[in-house]
Amino acid sequence: LERLGTVAIVGVGLIGGSLGMTLRDRRLATRVIGVGRHRAGLALAQDVGAIDAGTTDPTAAFAEAEVAVICTPVTRIAADAIVAARHGPDHLLITDAGSTKEQIVRAVEADPRARAAFVGAHPIAGSEKRGPTHARPDLFEGRVCLLTPTPRTAADRLERARDFWTAIGCRVSELSPSDHDKALALTSHLPHVIAAALAGVVPPELHPMAAGAYRDVTRVAGSDAELWTGIFLENRSNLLSSLDTLQRRIDEFQAALIAQDQESIRTWWNIAKNRRAQFTFYE
Protein backbone atom coordinates (compact mmCIF):
# COMPACT_ATOMS: atom_id res chain seq x y z
CA LEU A 1 0.00 0.00 0.00
CA GLU A 2 1.32 3.45 -0.94
CA ARG A 3 1.21 5.75 2.01
CA LEU A 4 -2.23 7.27 2.34
CA GLY A 5 -2.88 10.97 2.82
CA THR A 6 -5.33 11.92 5.55
CA VAL A 7 -7.49 9.21 7.10
CA ALA A 8 -10.56 10.43 8.97
CA ILE A 9 -11.85 8.09 11.67
CA VAL A 10 -15.39 8.77 12.77
CA GLY A 11 -15.89 7.51 16.31
CA VAL A 12 -12.69 7.06 18.32
CA GLY A 13 -13.70 4.36 20.80
CA LEU A 14 -12.12 0.93 21.13
CA ILE A 15 -12.38 0.17 17.40
CA GLY A 16 -11.72 3.62 15.94
CA GLY A 17 -8.97 4.24 18.47
CA SER A 18 -7.26 0.91 17.72
CA LEU A 19 -7.49 1.62 14.00
CA GLY A 20 -5.88 5.03 14.50
CA MET A 21 -3.06 3.48 16.53
CA THR A 22 -2.42 0.91 13.81
CA LEU A 23 -2.37 3.57 11.08
CA ARG A 24 0.02 5.74 13.11
CA ASP A 25 2.29 2.92 14.33
CA ARG A 26 2.69 1.55 10.82
CA ARG A 27 2.95 5.02 9.27
CA LEU A 28 0.22 4.12 6.81
CA ALA A 29 -1.18 7.66 6.56
CA THR A 30 0.30 11.15 6.61
CA ARG A 31 -2.34 12.20 9.11
CA VAL A 32 -5.05 10.55 11.20
CA ILE A 33 -7.93 12.81 12.17
CA GLY A 34 -10.51 11.71 14.71
CA VAL A 35 -14.04 12.92 14.19
CA GLY A 36 -16.35 12.79 17.17
CA ARG A 37 -19.22 14.46 18.92
CA HIS A 38 -17.47 15.06 22.22
CA ARG A 39 -14.21 16.95 22.74
CA ALA A 40 -13.36 14.84 25.80
CA GLY A 41 -13.31 11.56 23.85
CA LEU A 42 -11.21 13.13 21.09
CA ALA A 43 -8.73 14.52 23.63
CA LEU A 44 -8.46 11.10 25.25
CA ALA A 45 -7.89 9.45 21.86
CA GLN A 46 -5.14 11.97 21.11
CA ASP A 47 -3.56 11.42 24.56
CA VAL A 48 -3.30 7.66 24.02
CA GLY A 49 -1.76 8.21 20.57
CA ALA A 50 -4.74 7.01 18.53
CA ILE A 51 -5.07 10.15 16.38
CA ASP A 52 -2.94 13.11 15.31
CA ALA A 53 -5.77 15.56 15.82
CA GLY A 54 -9.47 15.51 16.68
CA THR A 55 -12.38 17.60 15.55
CA THR A 56 -16.10 17.85 16.19
CA ASP A 57 -16.49 19.45 12.72
CA PRO A 58 -16.82 16.68 10.15
CA THR A 59 -16.87 19.13 7.20
CA ALA A 60 -13.24 20.15 7.48
CA ALA A 61 -12.00 16.66 8.33
CA PHE A 62 -13.64 14.96 5.35
CA ALA A 63 -12.63 17.72 2.92
CA GLU A 64 -8.98 16.70 3.20
CA ALA A 65 -9.48 12.94 3.63
CA GLU A 66 -8.42 10.17 1.26
CA VAL A 67 -10.14 7.52 3.41
CA ALA A 68 -12.96 7.86 5.93
CA VAL A 69 -13.56 4.93 8.28
CA ILE A 70 -16.87 5.00 10.11
CA CYS A 71 -16.43 3.41 13.54
CA THR A 72 -19.60 4.63 15.22
CA PRO A 73 -22.33 2.31 16.59
CA VAL A 74 -24.21 0.43 13.86
CA THR A 75 -27.30 2.63 14.20
CA ARG A 76 -25.28 5.71 13.19
CA ILE A 77 -22.95 4.34 10.52
CA ALA A 78 -25.10 4.94 7.43
CA ALA A 79 -25.85 8.56 8.38
CA ASP A 80 -22.18 9.21 9.15
CA ALA A 81 -21.12 7.67 5.83
CA ILE A 82 -23.55 9.91 3.97
CA VAL A 83 -22.15 13.00 5.73
CA ALA A 84 -18.63 11.90 4.82
CA ALA A 85 -19.65 11.49 1.17
CA ARG A 86 -21.27 14.92 1.09
CA HIS A 87 -18.20 16.74 2.44
CA GLY A 88 -15.39 14.58 1.07
CA PRO A 89 -13.46 14.85 -2.21
CA ASP A 90 -14.49 12.82 -5.26
CA HIS A 91 -11.79 10.19 -4.71
CA LEU A 92 -12.76 9.56 -1.07
CA LEU A 93 -12.99 5.91 0.01
CA ILE A 94 -15.53 5.34 2.75
CA THR A 95 -15.50 2.11 4.71
CA ASP A 96 -16.77 1.11 8.14
CA ALA A 97 -16.29 -1.32 10.99
CA GLY A 98 -19.89 -2.16 11.84
CA SER A 99 -20.94 -5.55 13.23
CA THR A 100 -24.01 -5.68 10.97
CA LYS A 101 -24.10 -4.93 7.27
CA GLU A 102 -27.41 -5.40 5.47
CA GLN A 103 -29.33 -2.37 6.74
CA ILE A 104 -26.23 -0.17 6.70
CA VAL A 105 -25.32 -1.02 3.12
CA ARG A 106 -28.91 -0.57 1.97
CA ALA A 107 -29.16 2.87 3.61
CA VAL A 108 -25.79 4.00 2.26
CA GLU A 109 -26.60 2.81 -1.26
CA ALA A 110 -29.81 4.85 -1.24
CA ASP A 111 -27.55 7.91 -1.40
CA PRO A 112 -25.82 8.06 -4.83
CA ARG A 113 -22.74 9.96 -3.68
CA ALA A 114 -22.23 7.72 -0.65
CA ARG A 115 -22.86 4.57 -2.69
CA ALA A 116 -20.07 5.53 -5.13
CA ALA A 117 -17.54 5.86 -2.31
CA PHE A 118 -18.57 3.12 0.12
CA VAL A 119 -17.37 -0.42 0.80
CA GLY A 120 -18.95 -2.09 3.82
CA ALA A 121 -16.46 -3.80 6.13
CA HIS A 122 -16.44 -5.70 9.39
CA PRO A 123 -13.10 -6.40 11.00
CA ILE A 124 -13.94 -9.22 13.40
CA ALA A 125 -12.17 -8.01 16.47
CA GLY A 126 -13.31 -6.38 19.62
CA SER A 127 -13.67 -6.66 23.33
CA GLU A 128 -16.27 -6.24 26.00
CA LYS A 129 -14.34 -3.13 26.99
CA ARG A 130 -14.91 0.20 25.31
CA GLY A 131 -13.36 3.58 24.77
CA PRO A 132 -9.98 4.76 23.42
CA THR A 133 -8.22 3.89 26.69
CA HIS A 134 -8.67 0.21 25.80
CA ALA A 135 -7.52 0.69 22.19
CA ARG A 136 -4.57 -1.45 21.05
CA PRO A 137 -2.49 -1.15 17.90
CA ASP A 138 -2.59 -4.94 17.43
CA LEU A 139 -6.36 -5.37 17.81
CA PHE A 140 -6.80 -6.21 14.11
CA GLU A 141 -3.59 -8.18 13.58
CA GLY A 142 -4.39 -11.47 11.89
CA ARG A 143 -8.15 -11.00 12.27
CA VAL A 144 -10.61 -11.62 9.49
CA CYS A 145 -12.10 -8.50 7.91
CA LEU A 146 -15.25 -9.23 5.94
CA LEU A 147 -15.95 -6.89 3.04
CA THR A 148 -19.54 -6.81 1.82
CA PRO A 149 -19.55 -5.37 -1.70
CA THR A 150 -22.74 -5.41 -3.76
CA PRO A 151 -23.22 -5.26 -7.53
CA ARG A 152 -23.39 -1.48 -7.09
CA THR A 153 -20.03 -1.18 -5.34
CA ALA A 154 -17.36 0.64 -7.40
CA ALA A 155 -14.58 -1.78 -8.38
CA ASP A 156 -11.80 0.71 -7.65
CA ARG A 157 -13.16 1.39 -4.18
CA LEU A 158 -13.38 -2.34 -3.46
CA GLU A 159 -9.75 -2.72 -4.44
CA ARG A 160 -8.73 0.21 -2.25
CA ALA A 161 -10.77 -1.18 0.67
CA ARG A 162 -9.02 -4.56 0.29
CA ASP A 163 -5.63 -2.84 0.33
CA PHE A 164 -6.60 -0.68 3.28
CA TRP A 165 -7.77 -3.50 5.56
CA THR A 166 -4.89 -5.73 4.50
CA ALA A 167 -2.44 -2.98 5.43
CA ILE A 168 -4.15 -2.78 8.85
CA GLY A 169 -3.19 -6.44 9.34
CA CYS A 170 -6.47 -8.17 8.51
CA ARG A 171 -7.09 -11.29 6.46
CA VAL A 172 -9.68 -9.92 4.04
CA SER A 173 -12.53 -11.91 2.55
CA GLU A 174 -15.78 -11.01 0.84
CA LEU A 175 -19.43 -11.99 1.05
CA SER A 176 -22.80 -10.35 0.56
CA PRO A 177 -24.27 -8.11 3.29
CA SER A 178 -27.07 -10.62 3.75
CA ASP A 179 -24.73 -13.63 4.08
CA HIS A 180 -22.64 -11.60 6.49
CA ASP A 181 -25.57 -10.88 8.75
CA LYS A 182 -26.82 -14.48 8.68
CA ALA A 183 -23.38 -15.79 9.66
CA LEU A 184 -22.68 -13.20 12.33
CA ALA A 185 -26.07 -13.80 13.94
CA LEU A 186 -24.80 -17.30 14.76
CA THR A 187 -21.11 -16.63 15.34
CA SER A 188 -21.31 -13.41 17.33
CA HIS A 189 -24.76 -12.01 18.11
CA LEU A 190 -26.19 -15.27 19.48
CA PRO A 191 -23.13 -15.89 21.73
CA HIS A 192 -23.64 -12.42 23.17
CA VAL A 193 -27.31 -13.10 23.91
CA ILE A 194 -26.63 -16.39 25.67
CA ALA A 195 -23.72 -14.92 27.62
CA ALA A 196 -26.08 -12.25 28.94
CA ALA A 197 -28.90 -14.76 29.50
CA LEU A 198 -26.62 -16.83 31.74
CA ALA A 199 -25.18 -13.78 33.53
CA GLY A 200 -28.77 -12.68 34.14
CA VAL A 201 -29.87 -15.91 35.84
CA VAL A 202 -26.93 -16.48 38.19
CA PRO A 203 -27.49 -14.36 41.31
CA PRO A 204 -24.30 -12.72 42.61
CA GLU A 205 -24.59 -14.58 45.93
CA LEU A 206 -23.76 -17.76 43.96
CA HIS A 207 -20.66 -16.22 42.34
CA PRO A 208 -18.29 -17.75 44.91
CA MET A 209 -19.44 -21.13 43.60
CA ALA A 210 -18.77 -20.22 39.97
CA ALA A 211 -15.47 -20.75 38.21
CA GLY A 212 -13.98 -20.92 34.74
CA ALA A 213 -17.05 -22.08 32.83
CA TYR A 214 -19.23 -19.26 34.18
CA ARG A 215 -16.42 -16.74 33.77
CA ASP A 216 -15.82 -17.53 30.12
CA VAL A 217 -19.41 -18.08 29.02
CA THR A 218 -20.47 -14.73 30.51
CA ARG A 219 -17.44 -12.57 29.67
CA VAL A 220 -19.05 -10.67 26.81
CA ALA A 221 -22.10 -9.88 28.96
CA GLY A 222 -19.87 -7.03 30.16
CA SER A 223 -20.28 -5.34 26.77
CA ASP A 224 -22.09 -2.06 26.29
CA ALA A 225 -25.92 -2.26 26.34
CA GLU A 226 -26.46 0.57 23.88
CA LEU A 227 -24.06 -0.81 21.27
CA TRP A 228 -25.47 -4.31 21.45
CA THR A 229 -29.10 -3.28 21.51
CA GLY A 230 -28.37 -1.52 18.21
CA ILE A 231 -26.72 -4.62 16.74
CA PHE A 232 -29.55 -6.95 17.86
CA LEU A 233 -32.19 -4.67 16.34
CA GLU A 234 -30.27 -4.21 13.07
CA ASN A 235 -29.95 -7.99 12.71
CA ARG A 236 -33.29 -8.82 14.26
CA SER A 237 -34.69 -11.44 11.89
CA ASN A 238 -31.46 -13.41 11.58
CA LEU A 239 -30.97 -13.31 15.33
CA LEU A 240 -34.53 -14.56 15.87
CA SER A 241 -33.79 -17.50 13.52
CA SER A 242 -30.55 -18.21 15.37
CA LEU A 243 -32.40 -18.20 18.67
CA ASP A 244 -34.86 -20.75 17.23
CA THR A 245 -31.97 -22.94 16.08
CA LEU A 246 -30.39 -22.77 19.52
CA GLN A 247 -33.75 -23.46 21.11
CA ARG A 248 -34.20 -26.66 19.15
CA ARG A 249 -30.74 -27.77 20.18
CA ILE A 250 -31.39 -27.09 23.86
CA ASP A 251 -34.74 -28.90 23.53
CA GLU A 252 -32.94 -32.00 22.25
CA PHE A 253 -30.69 -31.96 25.30
CA GLN A 254 -33.60 -31.39 27.64
CA ALA A 255 -35.59 -34.27 26.15
CA ALA A 256 -32.62 -36.62 26.49
CA LEU A 257 -32.07 -35.49 30.08
CA ILE A 258 -35.73 -35.97 31.00
CA ALA A 259 -35.61 -39.46 29.46
CA GLN A 260 -32.28 -40.15 31.25
CA ASP A 261 -31.02 -41.18 27.84
CA GLN A 262 -27.30 -41.41 28.46
CA GLU A 263 -26.43 -42.35 24.90
CA SER A 264 -28.29 -39.38 23.39
CA ILE A 265 -26.72 -36.93 25.84
CA ARG A 266 -23.27 -38.27 25.00
CA THR A 267 -23.91 -38.03 21.27
CA TRP A 268 -25.38 -34.53 21.63
CA TRP A 269 -22.29 -33.48 23.56
CA ASN A 270 -19.83 -35.05 21.14
CA ILE A 271 -21.31 -33.27 18.13
CA ALA A 272 -20.63 -30.00 19.92
CA LYS A 273 -17.19 -31.09 21.07
CA ASN A 274 -16.15 -32.18 17.59
CA ARG A 275 -17.35 -28.94 16.04
CA ARG A 276 -15.56 -26.89 18.68
CA ALA A 277 -12.36 -28.89 18.12
CA GLN A 278 -12.30 -27.63 14.53
CA PHE A 279 -12.20 -24.00 15.64
CA THR A 280 -8.88 -22.18 15.37
CA PHE A 281 -8.49 -18.67 16.62
CA TYR A 282 -5.62 -16.56 15.47
CA GLU A 283 -4.28 -14.52 18.35
Added chain:
Amino acid sequence: LERLGTVAIVGVGLIGGSLGMTLRDRRLATRVIGVGRHRAGLALAQDVGAIDAGTTDPTAAFAEAEVAVICTPVTRIAADAIVAARHGPDHLLITDAGSTKEQIVRAVEADPRARAAFVGAHPIAGSEKRGPTHARPDLFEGRVCLLTPTPRTAADRLERARDFWTAIGCRVSELSPSDHDKALALTSHLPHVIAAALAGVVPPELHPMAAGAYRDVTRVAGSDAELWTGIFLENRSNLLSSLDTLQRRIDEFQAALIAQDQESIRTWWNIAKNRRAQFTFYE
Protein backbone atom coordinates in the same frame (compact mmCIF):
# COMPACT_ATOMS: atom_id res chain seq x y z
CA LEU B 1 -1.59 -29.28 59.19
CA GLU B 2 0.71 -31.92 60.63
CA ARG B 3 2.31 -33.90 57.86
CA LEU B 4 0.00 -36.68 56.74
CA GLY B 5 1.05 -40.28 56.30
CA THR B 6 0.00 -41.99 53.11
CA VAL B 7 -2.62 -40.31 50.93
CA ALA B 8 -4.35 -42.55 48.41
CA ILE B 9 -5.76 -40.80 45.36
CA VAL B 10 -8.30 -42.80 43.44
CA GLY B 11 -8.37 -41.64 39.82
CA VAL B 12 -5.24 -39.82 38.68
CA GLY B 13 -6.61 -37.64 35.88
CA LEU B 14 -6.55 -33.85 35.78
CA ILE B 15 -8.03 -33.48 39.27
CA GLY B 16 -6.40 -36.41 41.03
CA GLY B 17 -3.09 -35.72 39.31
CA SER B 18 -3.14 -32.05 40.30
CA LEU B 19 -3.99 -32.98 43.86
CA GLY B 20 -1.06 -35.41 43.97
CA MET B 21 1.30 -32.74 42.65
CA THR B 22 0.12 -30.29 45.29
CA LEU B 23 0.57 -32.86 48.08
CA ARG B 24 4.05 -33.74 46.86
CA ASP B 25 5.21 -30.17 46.10
CA ARG B 26 4.11 -28.97 49.50
CA ARG B 27 5.37 -32.12 51.24
CA LEU B 28 1.98 -32.55 52.89
CA ALA B 29 2.16 -36.36 52.96
CA THR B 30 4.88 -38.93 53.48
CA ARG B 31 3.62 -40.83 50.44
CA VAL B 32 1.08 -40.31 47.66
CA ILE B 33 -0.27 -43.47 46.11
CA GLY B 34 -2.34 -43.38 42.95
CA VAL B 35 -5.07 -45.96 42.62
CA GLY B 36 -6.40 -46.61 39.14
CA ARG B 37 -7.81 -49.20 36.82
CA HIS B 38 -5.19 -48.85 34.10
CA ARG B 39 -1.44 -49.20 34.52
CA ALA B 40 -0.77 -46.75 31.67
CA GLY B 41 -2.56 -43.87 33.40
CA LEU B 42 -0.78 -44.59 36.67
CA ALA B 43 2.60 -44.70 34.93
CA LEU B 44 1.85 -41.37 33.26
CA ALA B 45 0.83 -39.84 36.60
CA GLN B 46 4.07 -41.06 38.12
CA ASP B 47 6.09 -39.71 35.18
CA VAL B 48 4.66 -36.21 35.58
CA GLY B 49 5.36 -36.28 39.32
CA ALA B 50 1.75 -36.53 40.47
CA ILE B 51 2.21 -39.64 42.63
CA ASP B 52 5.02 -41.53 44.34
CA ALA B 53 3.65 -44.89 43.25
CA GLY B 54 0.63 -46.31 41.51
CA THR B 55 -1.38 -49.46 41.97
CA THR B 56 -4.39 -51.15 40.43
CA ASP B 57 -4.95 -52.96 43.74
CA PRO B 58 -7.02 -50.73 46.01
CA THR B 59 -6.80 -53.14 48.97
CA ALA B 60 -3.12 -52.59 49.66
CA ALA B 61 -3.24 -48.86 48.98
CA PHE B 62 -6.12 -48.17 51.35
CA ALA B 63 -4.70 -50.39 54.09
CA GLU B 64 -1.84 -47.96 54.69
CA ALA B 65 -3.73 -44.72 53.97
CA GLU B 66 -4.52 -41.90 56.38
CA VAL B 67 -6.57 -40.07 53.75
CA ALA B 68 -8.26 -41.38 50.60
CA VAL B 69 -9.39 -38.82 48.04
CA ILE B 70 -11.80 -40.12 45.44
CA CYS B 71 -11.21 -38.28 42.15
CA THR B 72 -13.07 -40.59 39.80
CA PRO B 73 -16.08 -39.55 37.66
CA VAL B 74 -19.20 -38.74 39.74
CA THR B 75 -20.92 -41.97 38.75
CA ARG B 76 -18.14 -44.01 40.38
CA ILE B 77 -17.32 -41.96 43.48
CA ALA B 78 -19.74 -43.57 45.94
CA ALA B 79 -18.69 -47.11 45.04
CA ASP B 80 -14.99 -46.19 45.26
CA ALA B 81 -15.53 -44.53 48.65
CA ILE B 82 -17.21 -47.67 49.96
CA VAL B 83 -14.29 -49.80 48.76
CA ALA B 84 -11.87 -47.42 50.48
CA ALA B 85 -13.85 -47.68 53.72
CA ARG B 86 -13.89 -51.45 53.57
CA HIS B 87 -10.13 -51.79 53.12
CA GLY B 88 -8.90 -48.75 55.03
CA PRO B 89 -7.90 -48.42 58.70
CA ASP B 90 -10.39 -47.16 61.27
CA HIS B 91 -8.97 -43.64 61.31
CA LEU B 92 -9.15 -43.24 57.51
CA LEU B 93 -10.59 -39.94 56.23
CA ILE B 94 -12.34 -40.32 52.90
CA THR B 95 -13.14 -37.23 50.85
CA ASP B 96 -13.81 -36.65 47.16
CA ALA B 97 -13.65 -34.07 44.40
CA GLY B 98 -16.95 -34.71 42.63
CA SER B 99 -18.92 -31.98 40.84
CA THR B 100 -22.22 -33.26 42.26
CA LYS B 101 -22.92 -34.19 45.84
CA GLU B 102 -26.48 -35.20 46.72
CA GLN B 103 -26.60 -38.67 45.17
CA ILE B 104 -23.01 -39.42 46.10
CA VAL B 105 -23.44 -38.47 49.75
CA ARG B 106 -26.71 -40.41 49.97
CA ALA B 107 -25.11 -43.56 48.52
CA VAL B 108 -22.03 -43.30 50.74
CA GLU B 109 -24.14 -42.73 53.85
CA ALA B 110 -26.11 -45.90 53.14
CA ASP B 111 -22.89 -47.77 54.02
CA PRO B 112 -22.19 -47.41 57.77
CA ARG B 113 -18.42 -47.81 57.55
CA ALA B 114 -18.11 -45.40 54.62
CA ARG B 115 -20.47 -42.90 56.28
CA ALA B 116 -18.24 -42.78 59.37
CA ALA B 117 -15.17 -41.90 57.31
CA PHE B 118 -16.58 -39.66 54.56
CA VAL B 119 -16.81 -35.91 54.02
CA GLY B 120 -18.11 -34.86 50.61
CA ALA B 121 -16.04 -32.16 48.93
CA HIS B 122 -15.98 -30.26 45.69
CA PRO B 123 -12.92 -28.15 44.94
CA ILE B 124 -14.23 -25.79 42.25
CA ALA B 125 -11.39 -26.00 39.80
CA GLY B 126 -10.95 -27.77 36.54
CA SER B 127 -10.44 -27.46 32.85
CA GLU B 128 -11.90 -28.75 29.61
CA LYS B 129 -8.68 -30.74 29.33
CA ARG B 130 -8.22 -34.09 31.01
CA GLY B 131 -5.62 -36.57 32.09
CA PRO B 132 -2.52 -36.34 34.30
CA THR B 133 -0.51 -34.63 31.55
CA HIS B 134 -2.64 -31.52 32.10
CA ALA B 135 -2.34 -31.69 35.89
CA ARG B 136 -0.92 -28.61 37.61
CA PRO B 137 0.25 -28.22 41.21
CA ASP B 138 -1.50 -24.83 41.43
CA LEU B 139 -4.89 -25.96 40.11
CA PHE B 140 -6.55 -25.58 43.53
CA GLU B 141 -4.67 -22.52 44.74
CA GLY B 142 -7.14 -19.93 46.00
CA ARG B 143 -10.14 -21.86 44.70
CA VAL B 144 -13.25 -22.47 46.74
CA CYS B 145 -13.69 -26.01 48.06
CA LEU B 146 -17.24 -26.74 49.13
CA LEU B 147 -17.62 -29.33 51.88
CA THR B 148 -21.04 -30.91 52.16
CA PRO B 149 -21.36 -32.45 55.63
CA THR B 150 -24.70 -33.81 56.80
CA PRO B 151 -26.02 -34.35 60.34
CA ARG B 152 -24.50 -37.85 60.07
CA THR B 153 -20.99 -36.65 59.24
CA ALA B 154 -18.44 -37.35 61.99
CA ALA B 155 -17.24 -34.07 63.51
CA ASP B 156 -13.60 -35.17 63.65
CA ARG B 157 -13.63 -36.14 59.98
CA LEU B 158 -15.17 -32.79 59.03
CA GLU B 159 -12.38 -31.03 60.89
CA ARG B 160 -9.74 -33.16 59.19
CA ALA B 161 -11.35 -32.55 55.78
CA ARG B 162 -11.30 -28.79 56.40
CA ASP B 163 -7.62 -28.97 57.31
CA PHE B 164 -6.84 -31.15 54.33
CA TRP B 165 -8.45 -28.94 51.68
CA THR B 166 -7.11 -25.79 53.33
CA ALA B 167 -3.59 -27.25 53.18
CA ILE B 168 -4.16 -27.92 49.48
CA GLY B 169 -4.67 -24.18 49.02
CA CYS B 170 -8.46 -23.98 48.90
CA ARG B 171 -10.79 -21.51 50.57
CA VAL B 172 -13.11 -23.95 52.33
CA SER B 173 -16.79 -23.38 52.96
CA GLU B 174 -19.71 -25.63 53.84
CA LEU B 175 -23.25 -26.20 52.66
CA SER B 176 -25.68 -29.11 52.38
CA PRO B 177 -25.36 -31.57 49.47
CA SER B 178 -28.73 -30.41 48.20
CA ASP B 179 -27.83 -26.69 48.29
CA HIS B 180 -24.55 -27.55 46.60
CA ASP B 181 -26.25 -29.27 43.72
CA LYS B 182 -28.84 -26.51 43.27
CA ALA B 183 -26.12 -23.86 43.15
CA LEU B 184 -23.78 -25.79 40.87
CA ALA B 185 -26.59 -26.53 38.42
CA LEU B 186 -26.69 -22.77 37.76
CA THR B 187 -23.04 -21.84 38.16
CA SER B 188 -21.41 -24.76 36.36
CA HIS B 189 -23.67 -27.39 34.82
CA LEU B 190 -25.91 -24.93 32.96
CA PRO B 191 -22.91 -23.00 31.52
CA HIS B 192 -21.58 -26.29 30.19
CA VAL B 193 -24.90 -27.12 28.51
CA ILE B 194 -25.19 -23.75 26.81
CA ALA B 195 -21.55 -23.81 25.73
CA ALA B 196 -22.20 -27.13 24.01
CA ALA B 197 -25.55 -25.95 22.62
CA LEU B 198 -23.84 -23.02 20.92
CA ALA B 199 -20.89 -25.11 19.70
CA GLY B 200 -23.44 -27.54 18.27
CA VAL B 201 -25.29 -24.96 16.17
CA VAL B 202 -22.35 -23.13 14.60
CA PRO B 203 -21.18 -25.11 11.59
CA PRO B 204 -17.38 -25.23 11.20
CA GLU B 205 -17.57 -23.45 7.84
CA LEU B 206 -18.62 -20.34 9.78
CA HIS B 207 -15.68 -20.58 12.21
CA PRO B 208 -13.58 -18.07 10.25
CA MET B 209 -16.30 -15.54 11.03
CA ALA B 210 -16.24 -16.29 14.75
CA ALA B 211 -14.00 -14.55 17.24
CA GLY B 212 -13.63 -13.98 20.96
CA ALA B 213 -17.29 -14.28 21.96
CA TYR B 214 -17.72 -17.67 20.28
CA ARG B 215 -14.32 -18.85 21.51
CA ASP B 216 -15.03 -18.06 25.15
CA VAL B 217 -18.69 -19.09 25.28
CA THR B 218 -17.88 -22.48 23.75
CA ARG B 219 -14.55 -23.27 25.45
CA VAL B 220 -15.91 -25.81 27.91
CA ALA B 221 -17.72 -27.66 25.11
CA GLY B 222 -14.31 -29.29 24.66
CA SER B 223 -14.84 -31.18 27.92
CA ASP B 224 -15.22 -34.94 28.10
CA ALA B 225 -18.65 -36.30 27.09
CA GLU B 226 -18.58 -39.23 29.49
CA LEU B 227 -17.70 -37.14 32.53
CA TRP B 228 -20.32 -34.52 31.82
CA THR B 229 -23.07 -36.94 30.90
CA GLY B 230 -22.53 -38.40 34.36
CA ILE B 231 -22.72 -34.99 36.04
CA PHE B 232 -25.86 -33.98 34.12
CA LEU B 233 -27.64 -37.20 35.05
CA GLU B 234 -26.59 -37.03 38.71
CA ASN B 235 -27.93 -33.48 38.94
CA ARG B 236 -30.83 -33.98 36.57
CA SER B 237 -33.72 -32.30 38.36
CA ASN B 238 -31.75 -29.20 39.37
CA LEU B 239 -30.35 -28.89 35.88
CA LEU B 240 -33.85 -29.16 34.39
CA SER B 241 -34.97 -26.31 36.69
CA SER B 242 -31.96 -24.24 35.67
CA LEU B 243 -32.75 -24.83 32.02
CA ASP B 244 -36.29 -23.57 32.66
CA THR B 245 -34.95 -20.47 34.38
CA LEU B 246 -32.62 -19.80 31.46
CA GLN B 247 -35.46 -20.45 29.04
CA ARG B 248 -37.65 -17.80 30.66
CA ARG B 249 -34.80 -15.32 30.47
CA ILE B 250 -34.18 -16.02 26.78
CA ASP B 251 -37.94 -15.75 26.16
CA GLU B 252 -37.93 -12.26 27.67
CA PHE B 253 -35.19 -11.22 25.29
CA GLN B 254 -36.92 -12.80 22.34
CA ALA B 255 -40.21 -11.05 23.12
CA ALA B 256 -38.46 -7.69 23.41
CA LEU B 257 -36.63 -8.30 20.13
CA ILE B 258 -39.81 -9.29 18.31
CA ALA B 259 -41.50 -6.14 19.64
CA GLN B 260 -38.41 -4.08 18.71
CA ASP B 261 -38.57 -2.81 22.27
CA GLN B 262 -35.23 -1.05 22.58
CA GLU B 263 -35.74 -0.02 26.18
CA SER B 264 -36.57 -3.57 27.33
CA ILE B 265 -33.58 -5.04 25.50
CA ARG B 266 -31.30 -2.47 27.10
CA THR B 267 -32.70 -3.14 30.57
CA TRP B 268 -32.47 -6.91 30.04
CA TRP B 269 -28.85 -6.51 28.99
CA ASN B 270 -27.94 -4.21 31.87
CA ILE B 271 -29.28 -6.59 34.51
CA ALA B 272 -26.88 -9.21 33.13
CA LYS B 273 -24.03 -6.75 32.80
CA ASN B 274 -24.44 -5.53 36.38
CA ARG B 275 -24.56 -9.06 37.75
CA ARG B 276 -21.49 -10.05 35.76
CA ALA B 277 -19.63 -6.96 36.99
CA GLN B 278 -19.97 -8.28 40.55
CA PHE B 279 -18.13 -11.49 39.70
CA THR B 280 -14.56 -11.81 40.90
CA PHE B 281 -12.48 -14.79 39.99
CA TYR B 282 -9.40 -15.63 41.96
CA GLU B 283 -6.69 -16.83 39.65
